[in-house]
Amino acid sequence: MDQSHAPxxxxxxxxxxxxxxxxxVPGHKNGAVFPTEGDVFSHILxxxxxxxxxxxxxxxxxxxxxxxxRLAAAFYKTDYTFFLVNGSTVGNLAMILSVxxxxxxxxxxxxxxxxxxxGLELAGAKPIFVSPSYDERTERYSDLKPSxxxxxxxxxxxxxxxxxxxxxxxxxxxxxxxxxxxxHQHNIPVLVDEAHGAxxxxxxxxxxxxxxxxxxxxxHSAHKTLPAMTMGSYLHIQGSLVTYETLKHYLQMLxxxxxxxxxxxxxxxxxxxxxxxxxxxxxxxxxxxxxxxxQLNTLPDIxxxxxxxxxxxxxxxxxxxxxxxxRAVEQLMQDQQVFPEMIQNNQLLLIYGLQxxxxxxxxxxTLKDSLTHLYNQSxxxxxxxxxxxxxxxxGLAYDYHILKGMPxxxxxxxxxxxxxAASSVIPYPPGxxxxxxxxxxxxxxxxxxxxxxxNHQYIQYNGKDIEQGIEIFIE
Numbered sequence: 001m002d003q004s005h006a007p008x009x010x011x012x013x014x015x016x017x018x019x020x021x022x023x024x025v026p027g028h029k030n031g032a033v034f035p036t037e038g039d040v041f042s043h044i045l046x047x048x049x050x051x052x053x054x055x056x057x058x059x060x061x062x063x064x065x066x067x068x069x070r071l072a073a074a075f076y077k078t079d080y081t082f083f084l085v086n087g088s089t090v091g092n093l094a095m096i097l098s099v100x101x102x103x104x105x106x107x108x109x110x111x112x113x114x115x116x117x118x119g120l121e122l123a124g125a126k127p128i129f130v131s132p133s134y135d136e137r138t139e140r141y142s143d144l145k146p147s148x149x150x151x152x153x154x155x156x157x158x159x160x161x162x163x164x165x166x167x168x169x170x171x172x173x174x175x176x177x178x179x180x181x182x183x184h185q186h187n188i189p190v191l192v193d194e195a196h197g198a199x200x201x202x203x204x205x206x207x208x209x210x211x212x213x214x215x216x217x218x219x220h221s222a223h224k225t226l227p228a229m230t231m232g233s234y235l236h237i238q239g240s241l242v243t244y245e246t247l248k249h250y251l252q253m254l255x256x257x258x259x260x261x262x263x264x265x266x267x268x269x270x271x272x273x274x275x276x277x278x279x280x281x282x283x284x285x286x287x288x289x290x291x292x293x294x295q296l297n298t299l300p301d302i303x304x305x306x307x308x309x310x311x312x313x314x315x316x317x318x319x320x321x322x323x324x325x326x327r328a329v330e331q332l333m334q335d336q337q338v339f340p341e342m343i344q345n346n347q348l349l350l351i352y353g354l355q356x357x358x359x360x361x362x363x364x365x366t367l368k369d370s371l372t373h374l375y376n377q378s379x380x381x382x383x384x385x386x387x388x389x390x391x392x393x394x395g396l397a398y399d400y401h402i403l404k405g406m407p408x409x410x411x412x413x414x415x416x417x418x419x420x421a422a423s424s425v426i427p428y429p430p431g432x433x434x435x436x437x438x439x440x441x442x443x444x445x446x447x448x449x450x451x452x453x454x455n456h457q458y459i460q461y462n463g464k465d466i467e468q469g470i471e472i473f474i475e
Contacts, residue, residue: 026049101123145392
């Protein structure tokens with residue numbers, strides 16, 4: 001297939017060139033009805049259209065959208081690729097609902113995104129969580145051992161799927177191919193949230209994609225490392241363990257009935273862009289990464305964490321320090337209008353793009369001077385890393401349908417240990433729950449949450465007064 005073609009974008013452009021008159025939704029009428037303060041939107045609003053003749057229908061594609069999705073599937077070498085306009089969140093929900101009925105067992109990686117946890121609850125599934133081990137190299141829980149997944153599969157051979165996250169938010173991968181092989185030996189499909197790995201198939205200088213490993217369903221956030229608009233994602237299907245019709249059914253239920261054409265067109269263009277890259281382009285990008293890492297290595301009391309080839313994503317750059325709080329470093333960066341992705345456990349994450357040209361790095365020199373001043377003003381105590389280990393394999397205290405009928409009450413943190421959490425506690429980003437709804441609360445989790453609050457980390461929580469306590473289920 002001709003990967004230089006962008007059929008949906010080209011069809012939209014052809015429609016706009018005809019200067020159409022709008023007597024249909026949306027109400028901005030091709031941008032003619034819009035506040036004057038928002039004139040920056042005037043160009044893109046002409047492309048913010050609806051299911052007009054020739055523009056196809058995301059939920060029943062037969063024309064330009066179908067061709068665009070087939071081009072994406074050809075590039076990623078999948079059986080089919082769906083365009084998602086509600087982010088990888090909707091992909092995670094659709095994957096879980098496609099394999100689980102209420103009461104069905106599913107094996108799930110414990111440090112997964114909140115959308116996966118929400119999908120489990122929506123499906124009424126019975127999750128068996130497998131926890132990654134602490135990796136001294138990354139100083140994170142990034143080492144998911146195939147032996148633990150094997151243990152979970154052997155103890156739960158009735159499991160309808162294995163749900164994994166690969167890579168983690170910081171770009172670290174693990175031996176997923178062995179897990180896929182084990183699951184397929186039991187005729188169990190493997191679903192993967194590979195939100196941060198949409199670029200992996202571009203070059204062997206990136207870790208292997210889970211598609212190459214044989215995963216059955218894989219979701220990619222095209223907006224994270226590819227040049228697509230926010231909320232634009234791909235959902236890939238391959239193999240015969242999950243049917244195209246089932247997945248499409250749940251996507252029709254979950255995705256908006258008024259999908260964004262600008263987002264869909266950006267997915268089409270993002271695929272065209274990466275399909276046009278060659279190894280020299282990738283090398284140019286990675287040369288820029290190496291230059292940035294070299295400059296960052298000159299910063300005082302800042303460690304640039306090394307990467308391991310074929311294991312870590314080179315587009316992710318992680319900074320840490322034993323002497324400085326990275327929140328203070330982040331503020332110094334923001335003072336220069338440089339915005340990193342996030343901080344977790346005193347690790348600050350930068351995400352590099354697929355740009356061929358290196359951006360100016362004069363901000364690093366200014367940051368170096370600011371850090372020297374910050375260090376002179378700071379206490380020089382060693383900063384402790386907050387860590388604890390979940391059980392290798394564990395379930396929830398009660399099934400979701402039982403939890404739904406249980407009363408709740410709020411208790412102070414000193415009374416919370418051993419109780420069952422009535423709401424998940426989710427530091428965001430990265431959006432990975434430190435405490436799950438339905439999980440028995442451990443002392444280590446309480447300490448982690450209290451430290452996160454002390455460090456002013458943003459936390460998503462549906463209850464009240466998270467600083468003082470938590471909502472629990474009454475048994």
